[in-house]
Amino acid sequence: MPSINPNNANAKKKQKGGKQKFNFNFYWIYAIMIGLFFATYFYGDKTPSKEVAYSVFEQALNDKCVKKLKVISSKNTAEADVNVACDSCVKQIFGADFDIEGKKSFKIITYYGSLDEFSKKIDKLRSENVFTGETEYKNGRNYISLIIYTVLPIALLIGFFVLMQRRMGGAMDGVFSVGRSKAQVFDKKKDNKITFKDVAGLAGAKQEIQEIVEFLKNPQKYTELGGKIPKGALLVGPPGTGKTLLAKAVAGEADVPFLSLSGSDFVEMFVGVGASRVRDLFAQAKAKSPCIIFIDEIDAVGRARGKNPNMGVNDERESTLNQLLTEMDGFGTNSGVILLAATNRADILDKALLRAGRFDRQIHVDLPDVYERKEIFEVHLRPLKVDETLDKDFLARQTPGFSGADIANVCNEAALIAARHNGKAVGKQDFLDAVDRIVGGLERKNKIMTVEEKRAVAFHEAGHATVSWMLEHGNPLVKVTIVPRGMALGAAWYLPEERQFTIVEHILDEICSLLGGRASETVFFNTASTGALNDLERVTKQVYAMVAYYGMSKNLPNISYYDSSGQYDFGFTKPYSDTTSKNIDNEVQRIIEEQFERAKKILRENEDGVRQIAQILIDREVLFADDVKAILGERPWESRGEQLLKDSEKK
DSSP, rough: OOOOOOOOOOOOOOGGGOOOOOOOOOOHHHHHHHHHHHHHHHSOOOEEEEOOOHHHHHHHHHHHHHHEEEEEETTEEEEEETTTHHHHHHHHHTTOOOOOOTTOOOOEEEEEEEEEHHHHHHHHHHHTTTTOEEEEEEOOOHHHHHHEEEEEHHHHHHHOOOOOOOTTTSSSGGGGGSSSSOOEEOOOTTTTTOGGGGGOOOOOHHHHHHHHHHHOTTHHHHHHHTTTOOSSSEOOOOOOOSSSHHHHHHHHOSSSEEEEEGGGGGGGGTTTTTHHHHHHHHHHHHHEEEEHEESSSEEEEBOOSSOOBBBBBBOOHHHHHHHHHHHHHHHOOTEEEEEEEESSSSSGOHHHHHHTTTSSSSEEEEOHHHHHHHHHHHHTTSSSOOTTOOOOHHHHHHHHTTOEEEEEEEEHHHHHHHHHHHHHBBBHHHHHHHHHHHHHHOOTTOOOOOHHHHHHHHHHHHHHHHHHHHHHHHHOEEEESSSSSBBBEEEEEEEOOOOSSSSSSHHHHHHEEEEEEEEHHHHHHSSGGGGGGGHHHHHHHHHHHIIIIBBBBBSSSSSOOOOTTSSSOOSOOSOOOOHHHHHHHHHHHHHHHHHHHHHHHHHHTTHHHHHHEEEEEEEHHHEHHHHHHHOOSSSSHHHHHHHHHHHHHOO
């Protein structure tokens, strides 16, 4: 898989003078408002008060219950502090149930009609020596209360709407922007620093991708001979092989605008939004032509139509796909716009999307081979402090079937393991432990196992190791362990050969090796355990594939019921009869039984070796290929191969 040189992200720049920029948060206003409210509530005037009629207020004055009077002319109100000693007056105004114990003062409020008449009334009571308290006249407003309870809520409401409008992109870009494309436009000079030099492996895929970039850089080279620039290219491959990374390299290499988005960006809960976003996307691309559009995980909108009809209703996803098909190669023209897309599920895409004229090219991004894995390791080992004696070829050979993402994970795990062990550099054993960690799971040495369980696991793994060692097409053994990892209680680690195709003997030997664990339980304990579940699952799938897909069985030869496109044109679920189904089951049972008896025969012939391997596993928990070689000797087919090689050299 392609890979890049990982760099640390740039730190945020500080403002001049070493001070960071002050970021205003709108929610602070709400906090200030709540604080002011509590301040006025807890620290304001807590004197018991009551609004009364003017007649009641006048009666309190006549009864000499008022000791202080405040007249506010702007509000036509009068506030009177009631004398605590006047129990009858307080009970009359606040009620008979009012508790006056501990209260120092009370307040009553009333509205008067005319300030002149009210002043004359007060002067008369003062001249008659009825009211002898203080009188205070005020002509003003409580501006703090006015701001808190009137102006501030309105200002907060206006500010809230302004903030929401800005977040939604303005008045016209708010609700009405839901149908606009979410594509990100990348600028080579600023946004993307990844080029084809940063991509390791996949020479064929890079060559085709580079040619598309050349189309845009120098179109006359191709068009002057009558050729046309391809309209689209589809990157197809397993997860983690670098499809998106190749697209990033295109964005870094091309001197044209690069629009990137995901297939799920077209999906929305509103009807018609997906099609609208497709139209807007291509409208942007045409305006920036020549231009490249990249849609990652296009299977989110490109699934085959008509597979799940919804009572005749036009599905929103299908409407989006129809609009995409029209924009790619419809009645209009899209000159200068190239569409790149990536998916790992090309078999479920609509046939109309894959035809020539839309996606003219399908670029397969496969798992890297041993040489490409070495290049990827070189890229990911750059930022690590590795041991000088580390062999990169060895690492590449130890990771068959790994994608570029897996290799990046191996390098990271190895660095973490080395740091955990206080190592000064990342060494060979750290990488081997990292591979074991990723493939088998976390090692659990503290898992409790009885003596019988440990012995059963040891013989089970010894059976795998012995059978695979004695078979010509068995995978080369690396080590055997009974240390629990993940959900497994033990494991036999192999280094499978990287073949381009597989023959019948390869599959049969692999099936026999997988059955070696269950066969060992049968031979040495005359029983079976649940520890062979994963082995039996893999065996069953492989044998059914042999019979129903590859046509490798004796009774059903040269027949395949596999549909590589995933799109059957028939209305039934199985493309074979019930009789054929029974024959398939019988063939599967026959092959498994033959290989099981073959495994038991190998174990009986090497009974002493199996017991020695199992005992070493019980004692040391780990056994390597050299130990197996010392017990069982060289693999028979290897010695024959070496002899044939010597004979050919003599000739």
